[in-house]
Amino acid sequence: MRDKLLDIYDKLLERYSNQHWWPAVTKEEVVIGAILTQNTSWANVEKAIENLKQQGICSFAGICNIDTEQLKTFIKPAGFFNQKAEYLKNTAEFFLENGSINGLKKQDAKTLREKFLKIKGIGKETADSILLYALDKPVFVVDAYTKRLIKRHNLSKNTDYDSIQRLFEENLEKDTALFNEFHALIVRNAKEFCTKKPQCRGCPLEGV
DNA sequence: CACCAGGAATGTA
DNA sequence: TACATTCATGGT
Numbered sequence: 001m002r003d004k005l006l007d008i009y010d011k012l013l014e015r016y017s018n019q020h021w022w023p024a025v026t027k028e029e030v031v032i033g034a035i036l037t038q039n040t041s042w043a044n045v046e047k048a049i050e051n052l053k054q055q056g057i058c059s060f061a062g063i064c065n066i067d068t069e070q071l072k073t074f075i076k077p078a079g080f081f082n083q084k085a086e087y088l089k090n091t092a093e094f095f096l097e098n099g100s101i102n103g104l105k106k107q108d109a110k111t112l113r114e115k116f117l118k119i120k121g122i123g124k125e126t127a128d129s130i131l132l133y134a135l136d137k138p139v140f141v142v143d144a145y146t147k148r149l150i151k152r153h154n155l156s157k158n159t160d161y162d163s164i165q166r167l168f169e170e171n172l173e174k175d176t177a178l179f180n181e182f183h184a185l186i187v188r189n190a191k192e193f194c195t196k197k198p199q200c201r202g203c204p205l206e207g208v
Numbered sequence: 209c210a211c212c213a214g215g216a217a218t219g220t221a
Numbered sequence: 222t223a224c225a226t227t228c229a230t231g232g233t
Contacts, residue, residue, distance in 0.1 A: 021214085038215040044231060045214085079230040083217080123216045143214060187214055211233085220225080 002171040004155060008208055009178075012185035015204040019184035022133045027101045028059045030134040034126050035087050036078040047077035060100060063092035087121025094119050101134065109137040124161050132183070138174035140165050141183045145190035153208060 022030045029049065036045045051074040052058035057066050066074075068089065072081045075088070094115075098104055104112060109131050116127035124142070131137040142164045150156050156167050172178060193203040200206050 034214085037213085039213060039228090040215085040230075041213040041232070043213090047231090077230060079213090080215090080228050081230085083228060087216085121216070125215065129214075141214085145214085183214085191213090213230100213232090215228105217228095218226085221223090 001155070001167070004153075004208075005168065005171055008149075008153075008205060009182050009185070011204045011208065012189055013181065016185055016188050018181060019188055021180060021184040026059070027134045028095075031060075031091060031095065031101075031130050032058060032063065032088060034129045034133070035084060035091055035121060036075060038080070038084070038087075038126060040079050044077045044079065048075040051075065051077070060092040060095045063088050064096060083121070087119075090119050090121050105135050109135075109139050112137070113139070128165070132176065132179055136176050138169075138176045138179055140168040140172075140179045142168075143183070143187065145186050145194065146183070148190070148194060149186060149205075153205075 022033070025033075032052070033045055033049060036048050049058060052062070055062070055066070055074055057063060057071075057074075063071065068085050071085045071088065075081050075084055078084060095101065095104065098115075099106070112131060112135070113127050116122045116130060117124070122130070128139045128141045131139040132141055142161050147159055147161075147164060150164050150167065151159055156163060158164075168179070168182070189204065193200055
């Protein structure tokens with residue numbers, strides 16, 4: 001299984017090169033983006049992020065202090081603004097009360113994941129995205145594209161979230177940089193060959 | 209016009 | 222446990 005996964009990774013990387021997800025931004029911005037991008041295109045998330053930056057509130061403290069109704073207007077381009085405003089408040093408050101980014105990084109990933117999942121607005125994918133992209137934990141992020149990839153290539157009997165996550169984490173070295181790039185590459189590939197183009201002609205995974 | 213995007217909460221059976 | 226519905230903007 002390890003060879004199959006690495007084969008997929010190598011072919012995706014060869015085709016698309018590094019996706020450099022979430023590089024030159026603050027870690028607080030990564031967490032905020034993880035909430036805003038729930039079922040939303042990244043282009044719309046960037047508009048919301050830009051609004052927050054212009055207001056000088058693209059941070060946990062900024063989110064906590066701003067009026068909720070005001071916050072809704074700033075994140076409006078990202079959609080679901082009523083619930084996401086609440087989710088951002090919940091998340092920012094949790095981070096500020098628990099050591100923020102640097103403080104929380106001292107805890108292990110498993111413990112953090114359980115705590116994140118108790119926050120209203122953070123599910124498994126968002127929790128793992130925060131662990132990987134904001135806290136640099138070697139946690140594999142599973143999304144709809146990843147599930148589809150595993151199903152189409154028949155790489156696992158169980159296709160629930162945790163089973164697929166274990167498939168990657170137990171067969172690959174727990175490397176933050178690897179998991180970071182792998183997930184980004186899966187998304188990059190899926191957007192080109194799985195969404196609006198049912199056919200797989202030209203897909204780097206054709207025949208894998 | 210329909211469909212979906214770097215999901216999660218809630219309700220039903 | 223396994224689905225179905227709701228949330229909302231903006232691009233294709």
